[in-house]
Amino acid sequence: MPIPAGTKFHGVSPSVDTTNRGSVVANSNRDAYAIEDFGLPVITVVDITPAQILALNTTPIELVPPQGEGKAIVVLSASIKMTFNSVAYNFDDDDYLGLFMYPCPTLPSYVSFQYFVDSIHFNSSSDIWLSFLRWGNIFSSSSLVDNGSLVFGVESPEIVATVGDSPIQITVEYMIVT
């Protein structure tokens, strides 16, 4: 539940039993909050298989599931790590992979990225670890989708690697907005 403005907080040591002790004379005025209620950023780490990378042009990968009616997902930062196996991917240069809300309302014209990375980096034959870049599109803002998921996908269906066998891990820091 949203935390009402002006609510006061008392913190106690983790070992203290706080059951029915938060406001001993006014329990009806006491509420317990989960850390999510504070609106702090949430971090998720998702492992992606080579097979998923090779199918990225048709099947975007869900990183954060839908958060419910009236809610959208805003990425605050993201990084991507590839652990090279034995066969490099063969993406073309200057194509973009990125994070966006799905289903994307601006498709098929364009993907409404929030953050992106150039696909050429994944053709490396050694480990890579990169920060995603904020899209900062000069032609449009990014679209938010009510109760949509956050996915990792390609800029257009033509962007595809046909070979490659390295796993990838994506870390996303995000917040939920209403």
Place this chain on the structure above:
Amino acid sequence: MPIPPGTKFHGVAPGVDTTDRGSKTVQTLRDAYTLEEINVPLIASTTLSSAQVLSLDTTAVEVVPAPGVGNKVVILSAQMKLFFNSVPFNYIVGTELTISSAPFGLYLFSQARFVNSNLQGISQSYNDWSLANVGRLNTWTSSQLVDNGPMYLFSPEQSATVGDSTVQVNVQYKIVT
């Protein structure tokens, strides 16, 4: 003071006197924290009437209140919700509705911009939800932080001349000193 990891929180209504009542049996283990110490992003929500939207080129709308003397606002994220009514706004494609502490100035000192496109943004004829560009802004200057300055939404270009929808702008921000 930093909040120790694992600290639990109970929230009580603003009107409750919490002095010496937080943990009655273990007072020495109790500390009081403010929301600012928990380092939570603050949120400001503003709903603009269609008349306000149509005059954004002449009258800026406050979307983050003044934070107090010695404090400055830093925007973390901003979103715009269009609640479409019946007549779309006719902002031209490429119009950038800007959030800044210095509206209409020589330098805009933008911290966030909503870019209107033909597929997304304030001129759509359906309910639209957009995420502002934060961080790709002024080519020649950084954004000036204004002591105790509110943040305003405005249009540095010509405004729309028709449209009857309401718009909600939500801003997540931090206070720096």
